[in-house]
Amino acid sequence: MADAVIEIDRLRKCFGPKTAVDDVSFCVAPGSVVGLLGPNGAGKTTLINCLTTLLVPDGGSATVAGHDIVTDPRGVRAAIAVTGQFAAVDEALSGRENLVFFARLLGLSKSGARARAAELLDRFGLTESADRPAGQYSGGMRRKLDLAASLVVPRPVLVLDEPTTGLDPRSRETLWDAVRRLAADGMAILLTTQYLDEADALAGRIVVIDEGRVIAEGTPRELKKQTGGSVCEVTIGDAATRTRAAALLAGFAGVNVRDDAVVVPVRGTEDLAGIIRDLGADGVHADDVAVHPPTLNDVFFALTENRQAPDGTAAPVPEARS
Numbered sequence: 437m438a439d440a441v442i443e444i445d446r447l448r449k450c451f452g453p454k455t456a457v458d459d460v461s462f463c464v465a466p467g468s469v470v471g472l473l474g475p476n477g478a479g480k481t482t483l484i485n486c487l488t489t490l491l492v493p494d495g496g497s498a499t500v501a502g503h504d505i506v507t508d509p510r511g512v513r514a515a516i517a518v519t520g521q522f523a524a525v526d527e528a529l530s531g532r533e534n535l536v537f538f539a540r541l542l543g544l545s546k547s548g549a550r551a552r553a554a555e556l557l558d559r560f561g562l563t564e565s566a567d568r569p570a571g572q573y574s575g576g577m578r579r580k581l582d583l584a585a586s587l588v589v590p591r592p593v594l595v596l597d598e599p600t601t602g603l604d605p606r607s608r609e610t611l612w613d614a615v616r617r618l619a620a621d622g623m624a625i626l627l628t629t630q631y632l633d634e635a636d637a638l639a640g641r642i643v644v645i646d647e648g649r650v651i652a653e654g655t656p657r658e659l660k661k662q663t664g665g666s667v668c669e670v671t672i673g674d675a676a677t678r679t680r681a682a683a684l685l686a687g688f689a690g691v692n693v694r695d696d697a698v699v700v701p702v703r704g705t706e707d708l709a710g711i712i713r714d715l716g717a718d719g720v721h722a723d724d725v726a727v728h729p730p731t732l733n734d735v736f737f738a739l740t741e742n743r744q745a746p747d748g749t750a751a752p753v754p755e756a757r758s
Contacts (some may be wrong), residue, residue: 471639576607
C-alpha cells in the first residue's frame with residue numbers, strides 16, 4: 437500500500453522453540469482503523485510489542501511513518517501513540533493537571549502545555565470535570581482522559597489495545613465516537629479488542645490471526661460472507677441435550693456451541709431443513725430456532741473452528757464478547 441503509515445512485512449518473533457508471530461503482513465493507511473483480532477495466545481500482544489519497539493523481531497520488517505522498528509526505534513516511538521488496556525493517568529491529579537504534566541514531559545512550554553490541555557479537555561468533553569481529581573472520574577471518563585494524554589503531541593499513528601475493556605455500553609459508544617473523529621482527522625489506528633461488535637463498528641479492515649499467522653483479512657462485510665448466507669442458532673437449555681445436538685450436526689461446516697445454543701452457518705433452506713430433520717430424527721427438542729445474518733462473532737468462530745471441539749469443551753477462551 438503506497439500511502440500506508442504502518443507497513444508490516446512477514447514479521448516473525450520466536451520465544452525459544454515457539455513461534456509467536458509467524459510471517460505476518462498487513463498495512464494501515466492514514467485515516468483508517470484496522471482491527472486486529474484473534475483468540476487468546478494468537479500472537480496479538482507480541483505483534484504489538486514488536487511494532488511499538490518493546491520487542492525486537494527475529495525476521496521480516498515493519499515501518500511506522502517511514503521509521504524501521506529495528507534500526508530506528510526512536511523515530512518509531514516519536515510517531516506512535518499507544519493507549520493500553522488500563523488507564524495510565526495519575527488519579528491524585530486533576531484531569532487538567534494530568535494533561536499539563538504529560539505535555540511538559542514531552543517538551544511543551546508552560547503556556548503551550550496549558551493551551552494543549554484545554555484543547556484536549558474540550559475535544560473529549562471533559563472541560564466541566566477538568567479540575568476534579570481523576571480518581572473521581574467514571575471508568576469512561578478515565579479512558580477518555582487516558583486517550584487524550586496519549587495525544588498531547590500529535591502523532592500519525594495510534595495503537596489502541598483493548599481500549600474499552602470494562603466500560604459500560606454508553607461509555608463505549610462515547611469512546612467509539614472519539615476514535616472515529618481521530619480517524620477522520622487522518623490518524624492511522626490499529627485496534628485490538630475483545631469485543632467483535634467494536635471491531636465491526638470501528639474497523640474498515642480486519643486482520644484475524646491465530647497461532648501467530650494471519651488466517652483472514654478483509655472488510656467486515658467480506659469476512660461475514662465467508663460464513664455463508666445466514667446463521668442458524670438452535671437454543672437448547674439442557675446441557676446434555678445440547679452436546680448431543682452439536683454431535684448430530686457436526687457434519688455441517690462451522691458448527692459450534694455458544695452459551696445455550698448450537699450455532700450452524702447455513703447456505704439456504706436446504707441446510708435449515710437438514711438441521712431440523714437431523715435433530716427431529718434423534719428426538720432432540722429445541723427451545724428455539726432462529727436464523728440471522730452472520731456477525732463478526734460468527735466469523736470468528738468459523739475461522740478458528742479447528743481449535744475447538746463441536747461441543748465446545750476444547751475451545752480456547754475467545755476474545756469475543758457481545
